Each structure stands twice: as C-alpha cells, then as structure tokens.
Amino acid sequence: MSDNIVQRVYQARLTRFELARIVGARALQLAHGAPPLIDVSNLPYKDPVAIAIIELLKGLLPMSVKRRKSDGSFELVPVSRLLSGDNKRYLESILDSWGKDRRY
Template identity: 50%
Template structure:
C-alpha cells in the first residue's frame, strides 16, 4: 500500500467516524445484537436455499448454514445494508462493511 493510498484510507475513515460520533448520524456506531441476529438469519436462509458460500466450507468445518453465515460476517464478506429507523421517523441506510470498519476502529 502506497503512502497516498494510506492517507486516502485514513481520511475516509476520519469522515466515517466524524459522521458516526460527532454528528451522530448513525448511532450506535456498531452492530446491535438484533442486527447481528437478523443478518446471520437472513444469510443462513440464503445458504439453505442454495446460495454459494463466500468462505471455503472446509475452513469452517461444517455445512451448517448458520455457522457459515457467522464466519462470513466475522470476515466482513457480506454486502448487506442496515436500515435503522430514527426516533424522528427518518430511516437511515448504512452499508454493513462501513459499520464493521467503524466498529474495528473504536
């Protein structure tokens, strides 16, 4: 990774943190246990219906869709969008990858 790429990545991360914490655009700045359960359940259903896993099943050591979905989430491979409803009635759409990236920095 070059210096300019690193600086660009840091600036992007600063923007995400600024939105999440200072402006409180999405709070909490992490996945809630309910969102985690919903994501794992939705992905496990996709896998059970025949979707291709994003991880090697042999690495997971099981063909259980829930365990595979948990591993995909842990590795940050899922491309979901979290929809949060705010108290004022507005809805917020947050990319799962952005939320996981922010969670790792805190």
C-alpha cells in the same frame, strides 16, 4: 453544516437483534442454495449458521442496516461498518461454543 463533514447518526455497532436478523437471513439464503462467499471445503462443518457468522466476521456480507435519522429520514449503513469488537467477540464465542476443535 459543512459539506466536508460527514454526520454519523447511527450507533457504531450492531444490536443483538440486528445480529440475529443478519445471521438468520444469510443462513436461510445458504440453506436454500445460495453460494457461500467463503471457501467451505476446509471448514470442519457445513452448518449454514456457522458459515453466515464466518462471512459476517470476515466482512464479506453485502448487506446494510436501515437506521432512522433524527429528522425522520433513513440511512443505509453497511454491516461491515457497524461490526464492533464486542460484536466480533460475541460471534466468535458462539463458534467456540459449538466445539473447541472447530476453527475458521
């Protein structure tokens, strides 16, 4: 394999389990006093889960997902590279289900 070619061995999207883990972990951090990565003063709600979802949608979370390669080794892939259009629509639908007047 050439050095110029980057081999992608991961699925180019987050699974529903990874989404739940990422949002849950960040919401727990926020609930325990971690500073939000967005300005929450203009949000109509201060729910840690909603803030975590918005941070994820904006690509601000400095988290990575550990994916196994075919040779048995692992690769750390930034969450921002794995957030697909389907993932975004799903997360936006969750925010919409909490109230139509709640926009970010």
